[in-house]
Amino acid sequence: MMSNLSSLPWKSYLTLCKPNVVAEMLFTAIVGMLLAVSGMPPIGLVIYSTIGIALAASSAAAINHFIDRKADAVMARTEKRPMPTGNLNAKEVLGFAFVLGVTAMLVLVLLVNTLTAVLTFLSLFGYAIIYTVYLKRASPQNIVIGGAFGATPPLLGWCAMTNEVHPYALLLMLIIFVWTPPHFWALAIARREEYAKVKIPMLPVTHGAEFTRLQILLYTVLLLIVTVLPYLTGMSGLIYLGLALPLDIAFIYFAVQMMRLKDNKTAMKTFGYSIVYITVLFAALLIDHYVMLRL
Template identity: 50%
Template sequence: MANELSLPAGRRAPWRNYLELTKPRVVALMLFTAVVGMLLASPVAPPWAVLAFGSAGIALVAGSAAALNHLVDQRIDAVMARTRGRPLPRGALGTPQVALFAAAIGLAGTALLLVFTNPLCAALTVGSLIGYAGVYSLFLKHRTPQNIVIGGAAGAAPPLLGWVAVSGHIDPGALLLFLVIFVWTPAHFWALAIHRRDDYARAGVPMLPVTHGVPFTAARVLQYALALLALTLLPLPIGLVGGPGGWLYTLGAAGFGGRFVWYAWRLRQDPARWAMPTFRFSIVDLFALFALLLAEHYLTLALAAL
């Protein structure tokens, strides 16, 4: 089954094509950060219905945004080596099928959020869909090399959405989690864009390595990695983490953030060699940061209960 996604369209199970539309690996990481946001929003465990159905709602709307992105980008996806095997370019699915699928799971996700969380969470989640599938995919991506910086706000929303699903309002802690992913996104994506520069140039997409060159982009990746490192050290001062575990989070964040800065530094020295390693480690870094926050949260609660 692990190799089924690489099979020709005629031999692939139909449901696999629809799953691919949702960008499951991307959504899985987003969902993890959303769940962490839910668990950090309260000193007690959130209601199981909010946790389960709120997570499902956020995942479905995120999957809908991803499917709409496939729909909008089908022309350039057919040109780029990285994406020409997606369901639309290879003819496994048609535009009406993808549009109907995106609408169905988007509406289902929004309904779950309205029923099991709160209107603010539902509104912000739909807003992130519009930001990604509409503002970023339709407009920013094709008009400015700062597309991923501006459009990154939609991708940075999941932990804030999770927090709001539980608390019903936006707090400083939720905004900090949002900012962490917002600052992480350009460094993460531009490393990949350096590796795929020729693809983007062929497709006519004005990504930063295409418009400003690889050395300039590598320098920006390093700047964002440094900014991310500074930002991830703020949870202790603002009280998002506290107690003995707060220092454990801070040391862990400094370690992973420092390692990401090291990768970004090597990227600047040798972009061809270090673009993909930097991209891959950026994912490890984000996952580790949120895992550390979650571990510290429950460690602090456990110590307080002693």
């Protein structure tokens, strides 16, 4: 029964959207929307913006599935995706991605604003084409460079509410940009044999796990510095700082443990913590914002 359910077309199309990744992106986008205004933003605008950004992110994810289909078929982590299993073919995947992308742009242009639509399109194109087609296979710094495209959701959310690129929105983007390498490299260490098999030059493949662990540690220290900036710039207050610092210290602790233990289990624990970290950090920004408005 379970195998039949897993092959249902709707579930295959949902898998193309990478719902877990998109959900995290949408959370940071919504935080950007709420931080952009005093009080509550117009609910209709929030809904339209969320739908547009979600559809664009899902379109980019579907294109990623298409481009990576051969590598996905070889890697144990991805071999059960819709294209390697034959549940969906190239025409179906590309058609789905096209419909999602066009709908996203129409929603954003007609119901939000043109600036958000343009920035969302650039993010979609950057992740789906520039990163997946070129950067991912061109340089071990692929995650660092390509991380700029994945860091845009809070900027998009902010722009959706204000129709401007605000320095605070860029600061939110910077936080995700610096968080991305230690987040993904922890996973890449645990899966380095699979990346080597498909000749994708992730940092642990080209420079070794030990060098990558050091980079993760250095990035977590840099992340601590960057995440203090919302407090130093007056964007957030002591509530945020009081929550952010323990989160940063814990992330550094995990990075140090990776240096000490040198095993895949610790790498996966670090990867798991990094997801909790970014979620709680952005929640802290939100809590601080609304508490400060009431004071």
